[in-house]
Amino acid sequence: MDEFLWGVIGTGNIAEAFAEDLHLAKNAKHRISAVLSREMSTAREFAEKFKAPDSFDDLEQFAAHSQVNAVYIATPHPMHFEEAQVCLKHKLPVLCEKPMGISKRQVAEMFETAKQYNTFLMEAMWTRFLPSIGMVQEMLQNEAIGELRHINASLSFLAPREEGSRYFEPSLGGGSLLDLGIYPVFLSQLLMGKPTNIHSSIKRSEKGIDENCAMLLQFGADKYAMLESSLITQTPNTATITGTSGQIIITNPWNEKPPSIVYEKYHGVKCEEPVQWEGRGLQFEVEEVYDCLRQGKISSEKMSPEFSLNLIETMDTIRHQHSIRYPFE
């Protein structure tokens, strides 16, 4: 089996989760060979923990000298743009945490660079590749709920209010929409396409980010999605996909590893199917990157540039509806 070497930029929670799930990817022998952090000591600590030979504290050095097959960018979102640009220009394939950039302008430029350097780039929307989402798509294809009519999905996290918390800090790309809201928006666009109409309501913090965000998206004449993200209140964190003859509920936490998927036919059968896989589930996006690269692709069809551009466009629209601007925009 091929050995596939990853460079990891960032050493936070999601980078750890990625490193822990990596060995579960089945299409190659994936391992981490280089780590980049602002602090060399942090990079070395992470590298040691996951048996990576190389540590870096400089982006250009990392891009020029790390011997990796692909890079996983796991830093806070305001940093993605520059990191991806530098890696792509060194022809390093990139799997970039979501949101890929903080605006459509950024994301479009990133995909332009990928094209120009003929190098792979994909948004790390790991939920896209979870078996639970595949189950739902299959049920919809089999018309298990008739015609799709609405999706109700939410994601909340009661974020700590500590000073400097990235969740509430504009300079760190804070706000509920980019951090959490991207998941329900992703799901609605995966199952319904690009929204034709976007309405939203937010609670603005004193520093000017969205502490919560309620969205009503319309998809053509007969479908809608009611979506929520929140850093300050609790939401169900389920996803309910409703059709003319039944509904599917992905239980809490719907975007990660939910205990089960509930399927209900109106006036009929009700089933609850347990969901299970090893690890947290980041291995599935890892497999996608490897499969795409092996086929010489510079983008994924399952998580395509067009999809990522639509996703950030929706979030741009919502932010603009409430004049939320980041300092680095």
Add this chain to the structure above:
Amino acid sequence: MDEFLWGVIGTGNIAEAFAEDLHLAKNAKHRISAVLSREMSTAREFAEKFKAPDSFDDLEQFAAHSQVNAVYIATPHPMHFEEAQVCLKHKLPVLCEKPMGISKRQVAEMFETAKQYNTFLMEAMWTRFLPSIGMVQEMLQNEAIGELRHINASLSFLAPREEGSRYFEPSLGGGSLLDLGIYPVFLSQLLMGKPTNIHSSIKRSEKGIDENCAMLLQFGADKYAMLESSLITQTPNTATITGTSGQIIITNPWNEKPPSIVYEKYHGVKCEEPVQWEGRGLQFEVEEVYDCLRQGKISSEKMSPEFSLNLIETMDTIRHQHSIRYPFE
């Protein structure tokens, strides 16, 4: 104890429920003394079932000759306006099923007439008077969930598609919003006031009514309500009231007699309190009418003209957003 005589206009399901709950109202000995229906045989059948002495098949006759203390209007909503106008002009106090009228223009005129004839008029929003709603209001007053942030409520009913079904028939005031959506809109306005911004999405039927309706209402800078009504899909039919420190869930069916109210403090206590009362719960609005009349009022403070006008204004706005017009408008 006083005897209080009711005239009932209409003999459908809700009229039956009213008649069955009437004896449960505790502030007087309430009974039905007159029934009006388009068909005399139907009126007589209903009158016999509920031991009412008088039956009518003519509105003017009913208003002029029935010996009643108040009238309950329980016909389909397009008929409310004329029936209420005639009763009020005969100085008969009126409890009128919701929606009181099909437009703000109608409802405003009805309250004008009530004022002109110094006669009581109230919208029969029975949910307003349920002990479950009182429990929630008390919890909010006691700041059980901190500052209120959002309400999520829905109401759906998989309506039969039979030919002539009033649910889908424009000439009978069909559509999900006026029939079901009025409940979640009512709840949001009861707890949050008048919406400052209204967004909505509907699925329009071939005949031009809303088969479902999704609403995102904003209330000032920091509150919103996500509401749904549907005749064609299933929704949770719960009401979740969410604040900065916890949430309250009125279980399904939240607008009637729910099994329980769930209260949850973030990172803390979770309680489930059973809800129970005799009958369906229409007796509580009956008590309100009697109490108001005994005090010489021509309107209720708990379900005021202003509240009813705001309610229908919101629904007018939503209908106009989608150019839904009824043939009799």
